[in-house]
Amino acid sequence: MSGTHHVPSQSGPVVEAIRAAIVSGDYVPDQRLVETDLSERFSASRGAVRSALLQLGNEGLVERVPHRGARVRAVPLAEAIEILEVRMAVEGLCAAKAAQRVTETEIAELRGIREGMAAAVESGAVMAYSELNNRLHRRMLEMSGQRTAGGVIERLRGQAVRHQFRLAMQPGRPSVSLPEHLAIIDAICSRDPAAAEEAARQHLGSVIRALRGTAAPGPGTAVPDSGTS
Amino acid sequence: MSGTHHVPSQSGPVVEAIRAAIVSGDYVPDQRLVETDLSERFSASRGAVRSALLQLGNEGLVERVPHRGARVRAVPLAEAIEILEVRMAVEGLCAAKAAQRVTETEIAELRGIREGMAAAVESGAVMAYSELNNRLHRRMLEMSGQRTAGGVIERLRGQAVRHQFRLAMQPGRPSVSLPEHLAIIDAICSRDPAAAEEAARQHLGSVIRALRGTAAPGPGTAVPDSGTS
DNA sequence: GGCGACAATATTGTTACCAATTCTCCGGCA
């Protein structure tokens, strides 16, 4: 097996834990991240938490202001679109490279993902589809052999994950994105770099258009006070 | 004016100092970075140095292994090429955006850079040309308005700066890159996004080809092996 | 009743110290 994801695991388990808590929505945007709280929550020393926050700040997931602490960074829609535009460029590159370097076993794996995605959409299994979606993008990066590009995209994905998640939950969205994903898979399996790049770009372009369509309601709707408290 | 809103200046002056020392060649690749040494060298506490090394490690400039300290990361040629491939994609995007959004005053500034570059190459002023080159790339990013892409490229540039510097020192290299730079400038000034993207991609493609030519002196790795018989 | 200064609190930033780990060097031994 290709093992677990290697890029974002560098500086200890605390970083991963906090990152997971953020991307899973356990901490909402603009929520304060007090060092002592996290220290107790994750059973780690304050220094470890401090380092983790530093790294997450560098990663763009949290915002740190001197003497005022860290809070979950709220990525505005415009920036999410910027992120997707960069991803469009880089993932286009990766798709092309993947089409050049793909092996037979990888083609088989992609075909498996393809079937799974079609089945998930057919049966309305949104979460399963989202999971396969993540896996497809990740495996495509690995197949491209472009570690640098993979790291860049991984980081960008982390920042915009909330927007993408919200988008994936829109009813009818899977039926739109499914053919795009299938086109990417088919192009890679056909070892057609140009088609793969074009398919990847079209897919992310579609995501951008869809994101633009989701009206971002102004301030006043987000209430951080959820459940436990 | 937009002033100097550099992305990588966030976590204190120590980070910038160490980064400057690394990119300026003051610390060579694989050189150990002992915390106490840096602490004394930059008159900062060990904790500050620690944080700085953490951030630089996250940035890809230094390599940190647990209990073994940090050292300047030696970016292999293959990775430098990967980095340039990503830059090719992202800077292509930025060039296109810049061509869409460029203002009249910015066009005037670009024309100034254009003249300066031509004059520098004419007179053989390598350093001045390199400086203008940096400025051109940086201003193009700013004009594109793509902050995300700018941050990505800035980071990638930092990692491969040594290779690019070595390349810029090659005799005759400026005469090759000058027309490419001029093409980028002209395309942006003509507000032609497609041409700008193409010009940027061609330029970086040329850099990649040139880099491939530098350090491939035949079979076997040309490591500076001390006096073999 | 509203507003500004002041104290109390909470939180981060820094420093000093100790523990854990690795590297180096030296000596013993087959």
Add this chain to the structure above:
DNA sequence: TGCCGGAGAATTGGTAACAATATTGTCGCC
């Protein structure tokens, strides 16, 4: 001679206390 093992030094990682700073609540004054 070459290799194994251990003591010592060097360096990093972690922890706790301290200092600096921002936030919040309170009191007096207009």
